[in-house]
Amino acid sequence: MATLILNHLSKAYDGGRAAVNGVSLTVRDGGFLALLGPSGCGKTTLLRMIAGFEQPSDGSIVLGERVISTAEGALPPERRNMAMVFQSYALWPHMTVAQNVGYPLKLRGVKGEKLRRKTMEALDVVRLADLAERRPAALSGGQRQRVALARCLVTSPDVVLLDEPLANLDRHLRAAMEETFRDFHARSGATMIYVTHDQAEAMALATEIAVMSEGRLLQVAAPNEIYARPEGKVVGGLIGQGSILSLPVGAGRERSLDRAACHALLLGEAGGDLRDVLIRPEHVRPAADGIALQVRDCVFTGERHALTLALADGSLLKAYSDERLAPGSMAVFSVERGWSL
Amino acid sequence: MRRLPHANSQPGWLFASVFLVILLLSAVPLGRLAYAGLAATFRSGLPPVLLETGTWRAFANTLSTSVLGMFVSVALGAAFALATSLSDIRRKRLLGFCFMLPMMMPPQITALAWVEMSGPASPLLKTLGIAPPLGTPQPLYSIGGIALLLGVQHAPLVFLAMQAGLAAIPRDVVEAARLSGAAPRRVLRDIVLPLALPGLIAGASIAFVSGVGNFGIPAILGIPASILTLPTLVYSRLASFGSQTFADLAALSLLMAAICAAGLAVQQRALSGRDYRTIGLSGASPVFALGPWRAPVEAGLWLVLLVILAAPFAALVASSLVPAYGVPLTTETVSLRAYGEILFRQSVTVTAFGNSAFLAATAALGLLVLSFATAYLLLHRKGAAMAFLLVLIEIPYALPGIVLAVAFILLFAAPLPGLGFSLYGTIWIILIAYLSSFFAVSLKPVLSAFRQIDPALEEAARLSGAGLGRRMRDILLPIMAPAAGASVVLVFLIACNELTVSALLWSAGTQTLGVAIFNLDDSGSSDLASALSVLVVAMIVALMALLEVLARYLPDGVLPWRR
Structure with a gap:
């Protein structure tokens, strides 16, 4: 062959x-x-x-x-x-x-x-x-x-x-x-x-x-x-479910982002140039401590609820939850991982 | 490594030979005709024939009969198309099929049948005892009579074009109008009729162009009354052969072609801005309930069919069964003498049967091979050359048969270069003209079947390891068989009944069935002409029935009388 x-x-x-x-x-x-x-x-x-x-x-x-x-x-x-x-x-x-x-x-x-x-x-x-x-x-x-x-x-x-x-x-x-x-x-x-x-x-x-x-x-x-x-926005958007956010990543060159880094980015603490960051919904979950986000939409898909969350600047983030969360309410979420495209 | 061939490439010889054959059948004769007309004009000014009053009288007759005939066709065709597509009348299929029959009938037979139906000598009227007194002029020997018959003959063309347009109107368009508050009558006026207009325009222009080129009807109805149209003028010029004949024929043919081109230009103009394609999902067509009007409408349609179809054919049968001209048909007078005469005793008709069968069969099979190769090329090659090829195939079919026949006379009158003999006067010139004229008829079913085949079927065979010949034999031919059958039967049907081309190209011993009928009628043997016509009509109906059986294996739009 x-x-x-x-x-x-x-x-x-x-x-x-x-x-x-x-x-x-x-x-x-x-x-x-x-x-x-x-x-x-x-x-x-x-x-x-x-x-x-x-x-x-x-x-x-x-x-x-x-x-x-x-x-x-x-x-x-x-x-x-x-x-x-x-x-x-x-x-x-x-x-x-x-x-x-x-x-x-x-x-x-x-x-x-x-x-x-x-x-x-x-x-x-x-x-x-x-x-x-x-x-x-x-x-x-x-x-x-x-x-x-x-x-x-x-x-x-x-x-x-x-x-x-x-x-x-x-x-x-x-x-x-x-x-x-x-x-x-x-x-x-x-x-x-x-x-x-x-x-x-x-x-x-x-x-x-x-x-x-x-x-x-x-x-x-x-x-x-x-x-x-x-690699890149097109592949990130095509493979799997995920939200691509344009966030200021500061001076960091690390592409794999942990929980602390993600939270810092989402709160806009890092400053600096904007970069595309991919965050998968399975890495965003309701938690006791983390960042507060508004629930825009909650759809029951069978095995779980699919959430659409809004950031302070209005950009949207997908997440999963076992519990139903009322649209319009605020809730605290932990973002476990992210990937800089 | 060995040089690799180009992907997708068909053998070069296939393209070259198909292109050459099409050039010979189309571009060369038409080029010869245009050259003859123009060269004479440049050399010695306008050909004298164009300055004769007779020519312009024929020109006026052609225009008036074609335009009047077009109106008759539009009235009849539109009424039948609207009724069978949009209303809830019963037996639509049968009505449609019967209405299409006049189109497949040879025009000279239509004319003959109508003459036998009306006038003082009509066996039908005599038998019924309502014939006008002898000496009364035959009312059909007139401009009005020619126009009426052209109208009947070409009404199916309007019917088909309009029906196709009506079938494309989706039901939801009508339902949306109803929900917007329009009553059925209003929907018909505001939605349905505007959408059906392009089909009507297209049908009307085809009817006009067909009327201009028709030879059989003005030949039977016009020549006895000295009413000449351009096709019959060409015919009579050829009969009185003189030194100026060729230049005259070329000039008259170009004049006819110009009228057709003008007709098509008017159509283009009328159609522009009326492209209503791809409007919604076409599923079921809308249907309007006629309510109390249904029975009267049905009765009216069947009455029309009785007058334009049943009565003329009955008259034809009656006149084939009477022993002599002008005798009423009764149980005492009925005789099959005419049939015995044409089938066994008259060598002219026996030869004509043989000639027509040979010409039709050879043209049908030869064109099938050519259509197969051409359709294969058209699907696998794109570009300007292929578009040009299609135009070359369409022109000889679109042109009046008379024009094409003149082109072949001009091309083959002189001995063939280097061979020293002439095709003119032999059966081969008729065969070549048939190949040219009916190529488009043969190609259509084959090409539409090819277009319906998923190209992956052939590609799968290639990947399996099949070369061109093997793919043709194992995959394409078996799938194409019904369309190939339809192509052969259609060409056979049309070629068997053809008169216009052979009327100009025949000579002693090469007469066709169409020529035989025409000559028998011309020499006063209307009983023999009728008997021969009855046999031809029976053959047409049988072949059409055969195609109806094939129809469910065929792509849509292959059979001219089905949409």
Whole structure:
């Protein structure tokens, strides 16, 4: 198998602005990378360049020892040994489930009993063996998704690409499919690249998250790392729930802020230049001593109450509480941690 | 390493060969026509034909019949479109289907049927005993008669254009007006009719342009009364072949093309500022309850269909069954002689069946291959070249058939360079003109089906390892099969009934069904012409029924009589 390397990859459409701008990225063999970003950030274009449907206007893509895309030319998709789960699943409506899954094998010259056996093995993995003779139209959304996955699995591709595969499924089915994807990754050992705009999905699945915005790559890190130490306002706003406050941070260069530092900042004691500080709601809780803040809003979300608090200058801070607090009242909160962006 | 090909690239030969074929079918003949018209003008001033009073009389006749016909089309088409889209009348589908039938009928058959229905020799009127006395002039042999029939023939075009507009009016727009306090009549006037206006304008202009180019109706109704329109003038000029003929034909054709262009320009003008797309969610269409008026409205619509459809066809059948012209149809006089005559004894009609079947089948299958390649290119390549390609395909279809036929005469009259023989007078010139004229008809279902296919279906096949040929065979062709079928049947249907192009391009032995009907009527054998027409109508209805069966596998808007 092979490592996938993107070198200063750019894609500009005729005359327009760059959809992807100078992205460099290494996906190690067997890794599971989530490409995360708002819609229109260039993540799908990047994925389509990796698949070979689009040609970069600058930079190159290297798979193992081989250059597969440059601005001059690209290895056709049919010769890349990659597989993809499309957002629409792209099941061929005129073929049965078994024919859909077996088609890549057929193109590789596998026939007869071997074709049938390998197809059924792939269908077994996604637990669809008993629907092999159905047409895609007769399947539910989750089942179609699993057929698309089985079609990827059947040829042991070097790289599996997933383009927002859960976007068309309802919430319950998503959780079940996330499980299937994790399982699929562990079992196949394939390098996987997963495009999504849903940060919870990215966190739950990937070993690494790459955040993109406006065609540029902003940060690549493991999920827990990117959650605790996001780089910059865009990443901080995209990953997890959190409030980004513009606060005077004084002379301090320390980015990780403890309780005392947070309180000093929130009370405006430090003075100096304004910096963006990220404070996560789980780090703000009602306490016996701390700082007094006004409760603007209190919404019961099931497992707890989500609070919106107002600072003296009117900026808003999110927090969680086990108890209901009346909107308009003042309460004392402890801010445990903060992160200077 | 080996040089890598460009991503997305189709084989270069595909683009090059498609482009070349389209140039040959469209740009070359039209360029030849424009050159012939303009070169003669530059060399020796305006062609003399443009200075003749006869030409300007034909010009005036063309304009008056087309404009009057357009008003008839608008009245009929709008009434049917409003009733079937917005009211609660019953049997809307059947009403709509019947109303569309005149559009698919060859115009010369429509004209023939109406002539058989009215006038002193009508077998229908004679049988019913209400025929006017012999010697009374046939009322349809007049400007009014031509206009009326053009109106009936092209009313479905207005109907379709308007129905599409009405279907796009979402119910919530009407409901919002009702909640604002407007009564149904007020909603109709203030909301629905203004929104339906663009469709009406578009339909009216298509009806006008189709009227300008129509040959079959003024040929049957106008020539006996010496009322010539531009298409029939071109036809009679070609028949009286002279030294000036080519320059005259080119000049007359350009004149006709100019009228069509002016009509379309007026439409553009009227439509500007009336782009009402994307207004709310289009789900269910609004429906107005007619209450006590429902039964009278239904009766009125069916009565119209009786007059414009059932009665002419009954007259046609009746005149095909009488033994001789002017004899009433009774149980004693009924005879199938005319059918036996055209099917077995007249070599002219037997040849015509063979010619039309060959031309229609070859054009339909050839165009399918071409449409497939073109649609694939159009979807995968963007840019000015592709837009230009689409325009080149649309022009020959939009132009009057007469103009196109003249262009091919000019192109192929001289022997082919280097080969020493001429295509003029052979069946091949008709075939090439058909390919040019019906390309747009064939392309439409294929292209709209291609546009509906999720591009990911092909991309998934590429990633699975399938090359271009393999993808076409395994993925695209099976999915496209219904649309391909519709394309073939539609072209076959239209080509089989075609008269205008072949009327100018035929010669002994290459006559088509349309030409055979026209010639039989012209030589006074109205019984044989009627019998042949009845068979053609039966074939049209059968092919339309076949397409109706295919319809549920087809993208919307592929069948011209369904929206």
